[in-house]
Amino acid sequence: MPALLEVRGLTTRFRSSGGTVTAVDDVSFDVAQGETLAIVGESGSGKSVTALSILRLIPTPPGRIEAGQVLFEGQDLLTLDDAGIRAIRGSRIGMIFQEPMSSLNPALTIGLQVAEPIVEHRGATWRDALTRARGLLDRVRIPDAAQRLAAYPHQFSGGMRQRVMIAMAQACEPTLTIADEPTTALDVTVQAQILDLLKTRSEETGSALVLITHDLGVVARYASRVAVMYAGRIVEIAPARRLYRTPQHPYTRGLMQSVPRLDSDTAERLVPIEGQPPDLGRLPQGCAFAPRCRVVMPRCRTERPVLAQIADNHAAACFHHA
Amino acid sequence: MYAYIARRIVFGLLTVIGVSIVIFVVMRVLPGDPLLAVLGPEGLQKLSDADRAKYMADLGLSDPLIVQYLRWMRDVASGTFGTSFFRSESVADMIVRRGPLTAEIALFSVVLSWIVGIPVALISVLRPNSFGDTIARFLSILFLAVPGFWVGMLIILAMLFWFGYRPPLTNIPFWEDPWSNLQIVLPPAIVLGLGQAAYIARMARSSLLEVIREDYVRTARAKGLSGRLVVGLHALPNAMLPVITLSGILMGFVLAGSVPVERAFATPGLGYAMFIAVNERDIFVVQNLVFLYASVFVVLNILIDLTTAWLDPRIRLQ
Amino acid sequence: MQPPASTMPDADDILRVEDLKVHFPITRGAVFRRQAGAVRAVDGVTFTLARGETLGVVGESGCGKSTTGLAIARMVTPTAGRIAFEGVDITDFDQDHMRPLRRRMQMVYQDPYGSLNPRMKVRDIIAEPLEVHGIAGGRAALKERIAASMAMTGLAPAMADRYPHEFSGGQRQRIGIARALVLEPSLVICDEPVSALDVSIQAQIVNLFVDLRDRLGLSYIFIAHDLAVVRHISHRIAVMYLGRIVEIARRDDLYRDPLHPYTKALMAAIPIPDPELEATRPRQIVQGEPPSATGPRVGCAFHRRCPAAMPRCAQEDPVLMGTPGERAVACHLHD
Numbered sequence: 007m008p009a010l011l012e013v014r015g016l017t018t019r020f021r022s023s024g025g026t027v028t029a030v031d032d033v034s035f036d037v038a039q040g041e042t043l044a045i046v047g048e049s050g051s052g053k054s055v056t057a058l059s060i061l062r063l064i065p066t067p068p069g070r071i072e073a074g075q076v077l078f079e080g081q082d083l084l085t086l087d088d089a090g091i092r093a094i095r096g097s098r099i100g101m102i103f104q105e106p107m108s109s110l111n112p113a114l115t116i117g118l119q120v121a122e123p124i125v126e127h128r129g130a131t132w133r134d135a136l137t138r139a140r141g142l143l144d145r146v147r148i149p150d151a152a153q154r155l156a157a158y159p160h161q162f163s164g165g166m167r168q169r170v171m172i173a174m175a176q177a178c179e180p181t182l183t184i185a186d187e188p189t190t191a192l193d194v195t196v197q198a199q200i201l202d203l204l205k206t207r208s209e210e211t212g213s214a215l216v217l218i219t220h221d222l223g224v225v226a227r228y229a230s231r232v233a234v235m236y237a238g239r240i241v242e243i244a245p246a247r248r249l250y251r252t253p254q255h256p257y258t259r260g261l262m263q264s265v266p267r268l269d270s271d272t273a274e275r276l277v278p279i280e281g282q283p284p285d286l287g288r289l290p291q292g293c294a295f296a297p298r299c300r301v302v303m304p305r306c307r308t309e310r311p312v313l314a315q316i317a318d319n320h321a322a323a324c325f326h327h328a
Numbered sequence: 329m330y331a332y333i334a335r336r337i338v339f340g341l342l343t344v345i346g347v348s349i350v351i352f353v354v355m356r357v358l359p360g361d362p363l364l365a366v367l368g369p370e371g372l373q374k375l376s377d378a379d380r381a382k383y384m385a386d387l388g389l390s391d392p393l394i395v396q397y398l399r400w401m402r403d404v405a406s407g408t409f410g411t412s413f414f415r416s417e418s419v420a421d422m423i424v425r426r427g428p429l430t431a432e433i434a435l436f437s438v439v440l441s442w443i444v445g446i447p448v449a450l451i452s453v454l455r456p457n458s459f460g461d462t463i464a465r466f467l468s469i470l471f472l473a474v475p476g477f478w479v480g481m482l483i484i485l486a487m488l489f490w491f492g493y494r495p496p497l498t499n500i501p502f503w504e505d506p507w508s509n510l511q512i513v514l515p516p517a518i519v520l521g522l523g524q525a526a527y528i529a530r531m532a533r534s535s536l537l538e539v540i541r542e543d544y545v546r547t548a549r550a551k552g553l554s555g556r557l558v559v560g561l562h563a564l565p566n567a568m569l570p571v572i573t574l575s576g577i578l579m580g581f582v583l584a585g586s587v588p589v590e591r592a593f594a595t596p597g598l599g600y601a602m603f604i605a606v607n608e609r610d611i612f613v614v615q616n617l618v619f620l621y622a623s624v625f626v627v628l629n630i631l632i633d634l635t636t637a638w639l640d641p642r643i644r645l646q
Numbered sequence: 647m648q649p650p651a652s653t654m655p656d657a658d659d660i661l662r663v664e665d666l667k668v669h670f671p672i673t674r675g676a677v678f679r680r681q682a683g684a685v686r687a688v689d690g691v692t693f694t695l696a697r698g699e700t701l702g703v704v705g706e707s708g709c710g711k712s713t714t715g716l717a718i719a720r721m722v723t724p725t726a727g728r729i730a731f732e733g734v735d736i737t738d739f740d741q742d743h744m745r746p747l748r749r750r751m752q753m754v755y756q757d758p759y760g761s762l763n764p765r766m767k768v769r770d771i772i773a774e775p776l777e778v779h780g781i782a783g784g785r786a787a788l789k790e791r792i793a794a795s796m797a798m799t800g801l802a803p804a805m806a807d808r809y810p811h812e813f814s815g816g817q818r819q820r821i822g823i824a825r826a827l828v829l830e831p832s833l834v835i836c837d838e839p840v841s842a843l844d845v846s847i848q849a850q851i852v853n854l855f856v857d858l859r860d861r862l863g864l865s866y867i868f869i870a871h872d873l874a875v876v877r878h879i880s881h882r883i884a885v886m887y888l889g890r891i892v893e894i895a896r897r898d899d900l901y902r903d904p905l906h907p908y909t910k911a912l913m914a915a916i917p918i919p920d921p922e923l924e925a926t927r928p929r930q931i932v933q934g935e936p937p938s939a940t941g942p943r944v945g946c947a948f949h950r951r952c953p954a955a956m957p958r959c960a961q962e963d964p965v966l967m968g969t970p971g972e973r974a975v976a977c978h979l980h981d
Contacts, residue, residue: 048844049815063550065541088555096551103550108543112642113566123551158641163935174551193706193871198915198931220844223917227924246921262919264849266874268901269918275856276878278849282814331674 009036010214011182016074018059027286029055031238042215044229050286052238053218057186061095097127100175104187106167110159116170117155123177142173146203165196172204176211183208184216201228222265226250234258237284237294240313244320254322257295329644333634340630347622352397355615409616419616430597433517434582440521445528453536471526479519481592516589524578531574539567569636576632583621660833660865661695666727668717685939687713689889700866702876705886708936711869715835719753720744749779752826756838761822762810769806772825795828816847835867840875852878873912877901885909888936888947891966895973905975907952954979
């Protein structure tokens with residue numbers, strides 16, 4: 007089966023007075039129809055920039071997609087003209103952002119904002135689009151959807167706004183939904199509601215889901231496959247169960263050990279990854295993780311490992327597996 | 329929202345009362361004998377103390393200040409605004425006769441500042457660092473730096489030399505002869521408008537640049553909307569709020585500017601009248617006109633505050 | 647029935663908080679503002695903290711956990727209740743009276759960057775509290791204390807001449823901790839100190855807090871929204887909901903056997919980083935969001951969202967009951 011989305015060698019750089027930073031560095035991955043891929047990483051790992059680059063939403067300047075292909079249903083999104091990419095955004099690919107508080111326009115009604123993509127992409131009249139919007143708000147379980155159409159974002163809680171974002175992103179039943187840290191700003195009980203809703207809605211509409219997150223628990227609960235990013239690169243990619251059972255990259259292993267867990271029997275000491283997060287402006291010559299790696303070899307400091315297949319569907323960028 | 333309106337109006341009223349007191353006190357403290365203007369230096373020298381007292385009493389200037397102030401306020405409340413030293417007409421008549429011209433100039437200049445300022449800002453934002461942006465930024469700095477009356481003089485001279493422009497020197501209401509009226513009104517309106525347009529353009533530019541970085545503008549782009557819709561529907565309305573507020577503050581610029589600019593164009597409006605009254609030390613006229621200007625400024629700014637509040641659903645629906 | 651957890655006097659207690667309330671007034675009116683209501687941020691919190699003990703305080707946003715911390719540090723004024731620190735009732739202390747006590751009671755904040763003055767060098771940031779309290783000593787002594795404080799928190803003393811922006815988030819939090827510890831306090835109130843940090847760094851800082859406590863005999867109030875994080879540092883944990891403690895228990899008891907339905911809901915909502923476990927884990931997601939802290943409190947604050955709610959829960963507000971210092975819960979299921 008051909009992949010729905012194939013990202014090949016994606017490279018995005020940001021230029022500033024301080025120099026050029028490679029936020030996404032030669033990133034490749036696939037997303038199959040209907041699957042949930044999680045891209046997990048810490049701040050500065052390039053996971054959000056990857057998501058934004060797919061839809062070409064990088065603020066330019068200072069950002070620029072400098073290399074690679076984003077093949078969506080066989081079509082390279084990076085070479086489309088303005089009208090071409092607009093026909094994809096919000097229609098074939100829906101996007102949900104991190105900050106529910108600031109991602110909705112404070113001056114426009116909820117109804118208008120949800121109906122907008124339907125008018126834009128489906129050529130519906132505003133009247134029809136608003137009727138559809140009401141149904142969409144119902145389906146993301148917003149009570150009194152009919153009345154809420156005329157409400158403004160500030161009258162909604164953070165959780166409710168994120169429901170609106172889901173309704174809006176999936177208004178045109180996209181085949182791919184990209185959710186960029188959709189629950190980071192929410193409380194845990196609300197986070198669980200929103201992620202369950204996102205998952206069910208994606209299943210109902212048959213949409214594949216790319217879930218960008220820093221939370222390994224969220225990944226474990228919702229993703230079927232996982233890509234781990236560090237310093238702009240994918241360091242490991244595997245099916246979720248396999249990755250959690252047998253993590254191969256030292257960074258993935260470190261991440262798994264450092265996360266506090268509710269379920270272990272004793273409250274043992276956490277095992278952090280020592281050292282500081284990478285400074286993208288001053289990456290070492292070899293592997294970006296080498297300065298923090300427990301099993302570093304001399305080769306790691308001079309040469310950069312590439313992502314290589316180590317088993318079926320399982321790839322890691324580490325010389326220990328080369 | 330109603331509480332907000334009520335609060336704004338009460339504080340506006342208090343401001344106007346405060347302003348009236350300040351004007352009144354300043355007019356009484358400023359040097360310059362009113363009788364000097366009425367009688368001339370020689371007349372003043374010949375004036376006996378008794379005559380002087382009589383004149384002062386006639387003008388109401390020998391009463392205690394509080395009585396004078398209250399009498400003025402009574403005149404203001406009754407709508408007559410007192411009378412000029414020299415002219416038979418009351419200040420109210422003068423305002424009715426000359427006011428529309430100045431109001432027209434102010435209105436045209438504000439409209440012009442938006443018509444020029446907003447597109448300039450849009451060019452700057454949509455094509456940053458382009459040739460158009462550079463020109464726009466250069467011109468706005470030029471107009472910020474150059475005084476309006478000087479530009480006015482240049483315009484008059486240019487029109488005089490090249491087009492033989494001679495504006496009518498008498499006051500012609502718009503409804504009687506629109507063409508002649510516009511000939512009077514437009515040149516000063518352009519001078520005042522371009523000065524404001526520079527501020528409007530700069531404010532709109534920075535406000536737009538801020539708003540297009542907002543998350544909800546990115547959301548709008550992620551929905552596949554065209555650039556025109558993203559800017560026109562999602563960015564521009566939110567970016568306009570500070571510009572509207574600035575426009576209200578610039579009313580002060582227009583009102584203050586009406587004095588030198590109307591003088592430069594010899595426009596028979598209130599600004600010119602104020603210029604004359606100051607020269608003649610006609611304190612009743614000056615006092616009333618300054619008060620009128622200040623009140624207009626306060627009222628307009630209340631209206632603008634209420635408009636921006638109403639445009640923001642977070643305040644409107646409170 | 648057991649008495650409420652608070653009435654046991656204990657000489658070893660470093661902190662006693664009794665029925666603490668913090669209400670923020672809501673004003674209305676066109677010209678003359680009058681009080682129209684109150685946000686009851688903290689609405690009757692009672693607990694004690696033993697010397698050397700760490701109490702984790704968890705709850706979702708708006709539950710009053712941070713305000714509780716601020717009230718104890720007297721950064722906000724309590725509306726009612728009593729706070730006793732090292733045997734001294736500080737409830738009505740003004741800033742002048744608090745100053746000498748602040749040496750003994752320090753705060754560490756969530757946003758390490760926002761709480762560090764960007765124009766000050768690390769050296770001066772750490773030295774500032776010493777100067778404020780007039781215990782700077784000589785230049786050499788000062789320098790030594792700064793170096794010691796930095797070394798203790800894992801910062802190389804050579805970094806003393808840098809500015810906050812030159813550090814990563816984790817290092818900034820180390821600076822914040824060094825600043826708090828330079829005065830040798832006995833109680834440190836940590837307000838979400840690791841929430842802004844990445845997991846790998848978060849673990850470093852949690853371990854640092856544990857090490858410092860064990861070395862210096864510190865007592866902590868460790869405020870966090872993440873039940874999994876507080877588990878690694880707390881002796882006891884208080885779960886807050888809408889301004890009150892709904893359950894307080896020894897750590898292992900709480901995680902082994904949570905009693906309050908809200909505690910259970912909170913735990914069920916936290917995903918465990920193990921896909922196989924998650925696939926089989928019974929998942930009961932509590933619906934809705936916390937009610938407003940301004941409305942009248944009728945019945946249990948949680949009853950509308952509670953899967954185990956009984957008719958009684960809608961009418962009667964449960965009080966916190968149980969064994970002092972060990973376990974108490976505010977729920978009609980456990981009366």
